[in-house]
Each structure stands twice: as C-alpha cells, then as structure tokens.
Amino acid sequence: MDSILVTGGNALHGEIPIAGAKNACLTLMPATLLSEEPITLTNAPRLSDIKTMGALLESLGTEVTSMQDGKVLTMSSHSLDNLTADYDIVRKMRASILVLGPMLARAGQAVVSLPGGCAIGARPVDLHLKAMEALGAQIELRDGYVHAKAPKGLKGATIEFPFVSVGATENALLAATLAKGTTVLKQAAREPEIVDLAECLIAMGAQIDGHGTSTITIAGVDRLHGATHPVVTDRIELGTYMLAPAITGGEVECLGGKIELLAAFCEKLDEAGISIEQTQRGLKVKRTNADIKAINVTTEPFPGFPTDLQAQMMALLCTAKGTSVLEEKIFENRFMHAPELSRMGAQIEVNGGMATVTGVERLKGAPVMATDLRASVSLILAGLAAEGETLVNRVYHLDRGYERVEEKLGNCGAKIERITGQ
C-alpha cells in the first residue's frame, strides 16, 4: 500500500483548484437508476470511491462512460439487469447503500449488502430502512443483505427522521421521486450535497420543494428523464486545503471556494486568527499572525461545523497557543487521528466525544498510520507544519477522497511525495 512522505517547514503560496464533491457525486450517480435515459455529471472528482460507485452501477446493468480523464461521467441505465448489490463492492464504501432507494423505486425490488466505509462509529442503516418501509417497502435482513420489495410500487408518506442523517435523507429523496403521491421528509439533512441532488433530480423531471431546509416535499412522478448536471464544489476538500496555509503560514487561493459552503468553519478559522477573503475565483486564505489562537469546536449537521473537517482542524489546533476543546457530536469514534498526532508530539486528551488539545510550539515528524479518510489528510497537514519527515502509512483511505493531493500541495511549495507499494 502507498505511503506519503512529507517534509515539514515550508510556508505555502499559490493556488489550489477544488474538485467536485465526492459526497455529492456519490449520491448523484445512483440517481441514474431512476431513469431509462442517460444522465451526465460534469465536474466529477477523480477518486477511487467514484470508481467503486461506477463499478457497483455497472454490476447492476448501468453503462458508465468516463470522459475528460474522469471529470465527465455519463451513465445510462436503460435496463436494470441485476437487482443485487454484492458484498464484494458494497463493503468498500458506505455510500453504496444509496442504490437501495432508486432500485426499489424503479424496479420494485432490491437486494443490497450491508455497507462498509470509514471506521468512525457503528453507522447503522436503520433510518434508511425505516424510510423505505414508510414508503411501503417490505424489508428483511438476511445473511448480511437487505432484501427489499415493493411489488405494487412505493407510496408517498410523511417521514420524520428522529435525528439528521445525510444518507437516509438522500435515499428517501431518491426513492420518493417515483413514488405514488406526495412524500414529506421532516428533520431532513440540509447539506449542500442534498441541495445538489435535489437540483439534479429536478433537472430529470422530479417535483421537489424545500431542499436546503429541514422539510422537503416531493410529489412523485411516473418517470424521470435524462439530464446533465455539474457536481457542486467539494466543501470538505476546500476546508482541508484552507487549513494548509493556516498551519504552515503563507497564502493560498482555493479556486472555486465559496464562504456559504463553509460558513461555520470560516468563522472558526477567523476566530483562530486566519484571514479569509472571498475573491472572484475562490477563497484566499492567509495566516497573518505568528500564533494560532486556541478555539473550541463542536461538530454538527449543516449549517454547523462539519464532522468531516474535525480531524484537519485538530491538526491546526495542535500548534495553537493555549487549550482548545473539540466536541464530536456526529460519530462516536472519530478521534482515531489523536493518538497518531500524539506520536508527532501533540498534546491531546480524549474523553468520550471530547478532545482537549493543548498547543505545542512545534510538532515533530514521525511515522504515522492513516486510519480513515479525514484522519489521513489531518496527518498530512500536521506533517507540513512539523519539523523533519513524516511518513503517513496506509493512504488507501486518502485516495478515496482526495485527488492528486501531492500535486495540489506540491504546486504551492510543499515537500510531499508518494512512495508506492509500501
């Protein structure tokens, strides 16, 4: 497995193009299953997760064509040959469960393996299954697979989620577009990726209202047609690269960045003493002060501070002046990066869902292990600021979510290289 070697100490200067969002593309791709006509996604990110979703869709009978080096994806699901999403593919990626709603809605049945994904908590799929049941599906769990049936088709319903789930909102939204009658999703997720999905579905002929708020109303239609849709900017990749000049010093413009995608995160960076300017091309981020100020951060569903930026923010706060407290409220086991950062000299105490970080003058390079996607990149950020060399081992997860990370950071002056096959 590949490793990334980072030699710390260089301030970063330059610009970084931000790709389309992994988490939007992974929910937009299964939308192809709802229509016989092709859908085309532009601004797709070039990531292993996207290839995995492509392979999953192909296994169901979708024709997937990739153009412009993977930035444009055309998917055509004129017939669904196979209604079983197999364990071998599904185990690689949690978002695979998003084929359940569209298959049920279009074909009246689906068999989907229970999914894998980043090991950041138990991550059950009960809310997805309850939503399908509320829409009239019969669900059985057998041999590690979800067996779902709706022989007479899905029927619109009011579904009130007990708490916000991005994936369950997406699955229900996808399924409800072809259900008979009206569906109302209450306590729905409001993430930009949900808005992007709703906009693509509307372009395909769906009738959706209220996306971006916590109540989404979907009036089911008989069929959806093809569409071309640009994938929204990846706000998590954006936030990650905004943290690079914050941690090393310097100034970087993140091309395509918009404050409204990350308002809560930008407020926290500002509080820590980092300057952010919205330009015509994106977000310009500059470290003006010698010291980073300690801050407290609590993760929350959108529009709150994203859990997917908690690890990267922790890397920054390891070198802040004073003590910061990070509270993780979305996933029960998302501090796996803390012991690895401690190997680099960070002072972090984890107690349940709270991490107390006391800033140190300078981190020191060390061999570390990437345990999940955002943990991997937090170790790279820490390595950029550390004295000496940091070898981030096992970067399989990194490649799921960050395209050409060495090139993007290297172009801004970072000393970073990939070591293949270690």
Ligand SMILES: CC(=O)N[C@H]1[C@@H](OP(=O)(O)OP(=O)(O)OC[C@H]2O[C@@H](n3ccc(=O)[nH]c3=O)[C@H](O)[C@@H]2O)O[C@H](CO)[C@@H](O)[C@@H]1O
């Ligand atoms: C591919 C994708 O888009 N992944 C994102 C998505 O994950 P994902 O859609 O899996 O996250 P959810 O919003 O569903 O999870 C939120 C919380 O709800 C719990 N839960 C969820 C579903 C369910 O049926 N039962 C249940 O208990 C989860 O364990 C978690 O504690 O949103 C997360 C929260 O912003 C992000 O960290 C992930 O990067």
Ligand SMILES: C=C(OP(=O)(O)O)C(=O)O
């Ligand atoms: C947790 C993530 O991905 P997944 O939901 O696919 O595990 C992530 O993108 O940070």
